[in-house]
Structure formats: C-alpha cells, structure tokens
Amino acid sequence: MLSLSFIWAAILLGLPLIWQFYQAYKVASKTVIPKETIGTWIIFGKKLQQNQIDLEYKQRIIAAYQALENLHPKTLIFQGGFTHTNTVSEAQAGLKYFNSLFTEARLCQKKNVNILVEDKSRNTLENLKQTRKLLLEQQVPLEVVVISNRYHLLRCSIIAKNLGFTSTFLPAETTYQLNLSQLYKLSLEALFLNWYHTGLFISKILNNQRMLNKVL
Numbered sequence: 001m002l003s004l005s006f007i008w009a010a011i012l013l014g015l016p017l018i019w020q021f022y023q024a025y026k027v028a029s030k031t032v033i034p035k036e037t038i039g040t041w042i043i044f045g046k047k048l049q050q051n052q053i054d055l056e057y058k059q060r061i062i063a064a065y066q067a068l069e070n071l072h073p074k075t076l077i078f079q080g081g082f083t084h085t086n087t088v089s090e091a092q093a094g095l096k097y098f099n100s101l102f103t104e105a106r107l108c109q110k111k112n113v114n115i116l117v118e119d120k121s122r123n124t125l126e127n128l129k130q131t132r133k134l135l136l137e138q139q140v141p142l143e144v145v146v147i148s149n150r151y152h153l154l155r156c157s158i159i160a161k162n163l164g165f166t167s168t169f170l171p172a173e174t175t176y177q178l179n180l181s182q183l184y185k186l187s188l189e190a191l192f193l194n195w196y197h198t199g200l201f202i203s204k205i206l207n208n209q210r211m212l213n214k215v216l
Contacts, residue, residue, distance in 0.1 A: 045080020045090030089119035
C-alpha cells in the first residue's frame, strides 16, 4: 500500500503530497487553544527512548496539565503501547510523568478526572482504534479532545473522523514556529496522510473487508 501511495503521488506530479503538506501546516499554524472542551481528552503517546519520554511527549502532557487549571475533563486517556526494546509502555511512561507534575496543592484538580491507560497500540491509527474500543465498552460518547503536537493534529483528526469520533484540538505548543525541523515533520505527515488516504480509497474501491478493518 505504501508503494501504491508513492505511485499515486508520482502520477499526479506530487500534488497529493503538496496538498497534504499544506493542510497539515494550516492546522498546525492556525489551531488555537480552546477556552472550553468536551469531556474526554486523549493524549497521544510517542516512541520512548530507553523507557524515557522525549521533549515532544512532555509538551503534550504539560499542555494537558496546564489546561486542567481552567478546564475540567471527565476522562483523560494516555495512549501508546510497547515499542522496540522498551519495557515500559508509552502510556504508562506518560502517566508517570503527568503525576510527577502535581504538587500537593494541585492534586484536587485531577481528583475528579477518570484517568485511563490504553497500552496496546503502536501508532496513531491503533491509538484511536483502541481508544474507540475502550470508550464504547464504557458507553462513553466518541467526543474527544485530541492532545498532540501541532504538526500531528491533522492526521489525528482525519483518522478520528473516519473512525466515528468528533474531535477538537488541544495543541501541545502554545504557538507555532516553522523551521527546518518542522518542515521535515510536516513532510513526513504528508507522506503518512497520503499513505492512509490511498489505503482507505483502495479498500473502499475493492470493497475488501479485511483491508477496511485495518483502517476503520
């Protein structure tokens, strides 16, 4: 499917990739921190380095922590399973860091929040599929606040929509700065999005249930 996505992009002279890059940049640069949010927040995990979270994952967790001062979610879900040789899941590592941020004076802010851990997934699509399963089991509406880095938000929202979620954004960064690192990450997002859209399109055209189950 990855090779098909490249062929599709090449036939159209790279236009799908350019369009996906632009859309990812637009969401990254224009998303504002919400003043109100709905009840379920999901923090996307990120690959650990020797069982430790990196700066971007910390930014996601800190964004949720800071938002708790004014916003009051009913449920907070940490996502991400075990990757590579790590012996700690992304979700558990994220929750540990989240708990370390709270002083005794602020513990009351998470007292009424139902904190859940989803540690079976290994990528964005699996994150959302496992979270959907978790919420449906608890009979919780699929209305969520997506918490991730700005370059990642478009992919999260597109996949979430196709899986039946209604989502809004809580970006990890307060502002967005376009630099070489972000250009690289937005380019990767364009590739991932083109790959995802190609797989979804082919699956629907062929009406192949096995393929559809992988992306929906």
